[in-house]
Each structure stands twice: as structure tokens, then as C-alpha cells.
Amino acid sequence: MPSRHRAILILASLTLLALFSLGLALTAGSYRVTPAEVLAALFGADGGAGGADIVLQLRLPRALAGFACGGLLALAGALMQVLLRNPLADPYVLGISGGAGVGAMFAILLGLPALGIDGLAFVGALAAMLLVFGLAHGDGSWTQTRLLLTGVIVAAGCGAVVALILSVAEEHKLRGMLFWLMGDLAQAGSPWPPLLTLLLALAAAMPCARELNLLARGLMPARALGVAVDRLRYTVYLLASLATAVAVTTAGSIGFVGLVVPHLVRLAAGNDQRLLLPASVLAGGSLLVLADTVARTVVAPQQLPVGVLTALIGVPLFLFLLSRQPR
Amino acid sequence: MSPLLEARALAVEIGGRRVVEQLDLTLAPGERLAILGRNGAGKSTLLLTLAGLRPPAAGAVLLGGVDGAALPAREAALRRAWLGQFQNDPFGSTVLETVLTGRHPHLGRWAWESSGDAELARAALAAVGLHGMEERQIHTLSGGERQRLGIATLLTQAPPLYLLDEPLSHLDLNHQMAALELFAAMAREQGVGVVMVLHDPALAHRFCDRALLLYGDGRCESGAVDAILTAATLSRLYGYGLRQFEDGGRRCFIPE
DSSP, X not given: OOOHHHHHHHHHHHHHHHHHHHHHHHHXXXXXXXXXXXXXXXXXXXXXXXXXXXXXXXXXXXXXXXXXXXXXXXXXXXXXXXXXXXXXXXXXXXXXXXXXXXXXXXXXXXTOOHHHHHHHHHHHHHHHHHHHHHHHHTTSOOOHHHHHHHHHHHHHHHHHHHHHHHHHSOHHHHHHHHHHHHOOGXXXXXXXXXXXXXXXXXXXXXXXXXXHHHHTTOHHHHHHTTOOHHXXXXXXXXXXXXHHHHHHHHHOOOOSHHHHHHHHHXXXXXXXXXXXXXXXXXXXXXXXXXXXXXXXXXXXXXXXXXXXXXXXXXXHHHHHHHHHSOO | OOOSEEEEEEEEEETTEEEEEEEEEEEOTTOEEEEEEOTTSSHHHHHHHHTTSSOOSEEEXXXXXXXXXXXXXXXXXXXXXXXOSXXXXXXXXXXXXXXXXXXXXXXXXXXXXXXXXHHHHHHHHHHTTOTTOTTSBGGGSOHHHHHHHHHHHHHHHOOSEEEEESTTXXXXXXXXXXXXXXXXXXXXXXXXXXXXXXSOHHHHHXXXXXXXXXXXXXXXXXXXXXXXXXXXXHHHHHTSOEEEEEETTEEEEEEO
């Protein structure tokens, strides 16, 4: 029996997890900052001068950007899984990260600065989104299978272009390209664009949450139960695509957060979207912040791209979930 | 009082082929109508059109006196329920969560299901013989149990009109009769209207007031079951000779 009371309890405990992960991200690192110094820095009290700079200038923006990206990816993943009615869908399945990848690789190839890379990545993501929508919607049928196939093909095409650029790029640009492709929070700029997008996307998705429960059960049954299916699907496609585009623009294509987190939440708390969507945001954000904290401390001063870590955690976890999923 | 369902000069097309043409039909409260025809004759498509879930090729469908095409989805869901032929569930869910989805059109945007809704849901499960299975995962149900869960979801939706596409599929004999008795009782006691696609003319004769025969080429024929469900018309409809037997007012048809 779905109940608001239970949902609030679960969301409250996930909020604690999120706060814990952010706290850990602020204290951990090669320069040790105590929790007291972190609090002092956050609330403007004087005290830890050197520590305060590191916390406010370096760690806080990165942790917030990480949280926002993790939340965006998990939200987009949950939405895509409902839209395509496919538990194996993830935010990248419709080619949005592929488009962003092509844009970013092209920008790096041209030697553009960070802003140019972000800009072209976002343009690439939007172009892929419009292309997939246009092709899948062309004759108005806009079925799940057609959407999925179009997305997969566009993603494959983007992958080919990325491979082409990688093979003609100069040696010294390859490392930057690879890090972008694997997903890396060191390249994240201001955390505000992804954070704001996350808030807006969640605020737009939540009012439709019960309708999404019905959509997951099929188009016709949902329509028969009173869901304006076409409008809902356009909204979901737009929200999921924009969330993915902003996340990928901020931190590259970080893998598996968008696929695994909704499944983890579903396994623990059920498939009610009213709970699943906000819980995925909190869990996805926390997971990415924790993974990034490990990625930049485990072989410090060397930093690993966080996408490698989420994939290393995600692949076995997902295979485990898949093998115990009753069919 | 306006009829629950009305079709005016309705035409239905499948892939550019007219399967129903110039169909006029009204269904008053308490009436039960059977739709019969061969495979591919357009029974399911007609039912979808009558439910307002598919635009008609021509003509209009009125639900409770209002044009179905002009009704917002949620308003339509309060006027009719539709049972589809196929139930598939890519995501896990419990039986109780599934049956509660029927309450969707009755709830506000931010509302959660109340204990009153849960009571309705449990009563609906009991009505189809699924009591005690509230916490079962739906993919552990048998085909017949899944079908009865679909019927229970319609009962929680509680509209005045039920459109059922092969409601008896996967059901054993006992549950076939129970499902038909259930809708017959609802028609008698609460005055709901029922339209069902059936493949057994004997059951159609026993549990419906009228029958609509679809020939698949645009022609259709309707009338009271006693007059229209005869060996002669059914032999023509199915393209296979049938013999008719009567026993205490009930009919049965046997292929020659």
C-alpha cells in the first residue's frame, strides 16, 4: 500500500545520506580539514583560513556539481525507463550523451577553452535530442520501439564520429578527450546550472508522478485510466533529455548512475514514481559525490575520472541485480 | 437521462480498410451487449473506438451524452472503463498497487490513495476471488489470475460503463461464469452498462441482452440475442456450419 508517511520517512533518511556524503566530500582529501573547520568555513566564521579556501573554492563547488549531476542522471534514468517501458533504459540510450560527446570532442579538437567545450557539448546534446525526436516522431506513430531503435542508432552514429575524432586528434589532446568521455568532475565549472536544472526538472516531474505509474503499465491502459498520454510523453522526453544534456555538459558521460540508481531504489522502496523520482535524485547525487570523493583520494595526488569508478561499482552491482530479478 | 454510450453513423478503419460502417448504437443503463465476429473483424478496434481511445474514421461516439473526442482523458475515465486483451508488466508491482491504479481518475493531482480507496480495492479483489493476494508480485500470478486482477482494477475505477475485450481469456470455466455473473449482477443492481467482445455465442446468449455481429467488411447486424443468435446467422458470421440446441431457454451451438 503506497503511503505518504512511508515516502517521507524514506526521503528523510536519504536526505541524511546526501548530507553525509557532502560532508565527507568537504572534509576528505590530501589537505585534511576537520568537520569543525568545514562548518566554520560554510557559515562564514573566521578560523581555518587555509582550510576555508579549499572548502569553499574547490571542494564545495565540485561536491555540489557532483550531487547535481548524479541527481540529474538518476532522475533522467528513472524517467527514460518509464518512457520506454524498459527497465534497461538509461539516460544515454537515446543518443543524448553521444551527441554531447561529438560536440565536446570537436571543441577539444579545435582547442576551444572550457566554456567552448561545454557550449558545443550542450549544442550536440540538443541536436541529438531533436534528431531522435524528429526521426522517431516523423509519421506520428512515436512508439516505444521506434523511439528506442532511433535513439540506439543515433547513439551508435555518434559513437562512430567520436571514434573518428579520437583517431585523428593530436596526441596531447587525447587525454582530455578520454577523461571527458569517461566522465570527470574536475572539469565541472559552476555548480549552479546543474543544481537549478535538477530543481526545475524534479519540480516539473513530481506533479505527473502518479500518471507515470500508469504510463509504466502501458499506453492504452494509462489512457483508459485518464492520463493524457501524448502530452505526458512529450514532457517526460523533454525533461529527461534536458536533465541528461545538462549533466553530460557539466561532467561528461558518467556511466551507470542513471541505470543502476533507479533500480536500487526500486528494489528497496518499490516502483511508485512519487517516491522513486525524489529518492533516485537523492541516492544518485549521494552516490556520485561518494564515488568522486573516493576517485580523488584513493590514489592521491593522482585523480581518477569518477565515471570509471561508478562503472566499476555499477557493473557488478547491476549484474547481481539482474541475476536475482525474477522473470 | 442520456444513454451511457451512443454511436452515431460510426465508421472504423484498420490500416485503411473499413471494417465497420454506418453503425448506430445506444446502450442504456443496465444493458449488456455482446460483440461477436471472426478474428480480425475489427471487434477490438471498435471497442477502443467506443471507449474514445481511438478516433473514429467517421461519425461520433458519445459517452454519457458527451462527444468522446471532446472529453478530457480523466473525465472519460470517470464515464467508462476499458479492459484490454493483453496485460504486460515490464516493472514489478504488487497486486494491491495494481488494483489501486483504478482509483487514479478519482484522485487529485497531489492526493495519495486513502484507506477508503484501499477498502474499495480489497473489495474488488474479493469480488474476483483474489482476496489474500494483496502483497503478491504481479509477475508471479498465473494468466487467469492476472486477467482477474485486470477486472478488479476496472471495479475500483467504478464507472457506469464497462467495455471488455475478451474478458474471459485465460479464465477457467468456474471463473468465466463468475466473471459473467459479476457483471450481470452489476447491470441488474447498479444499472451499469456492459459491452463485451466474446467468442462463445452460447455465453453471449445467456449473459447479454443484445448482440452486435461484425462481418469484417463494414457490414454489421445487431438485435436482441434471442432473435439474432441463431444457427443460421452465426453460421454465416463464422463461415462454418453450426447446429443449435435449446435447453430451458438456454442455447448451445455445436459445429457441424
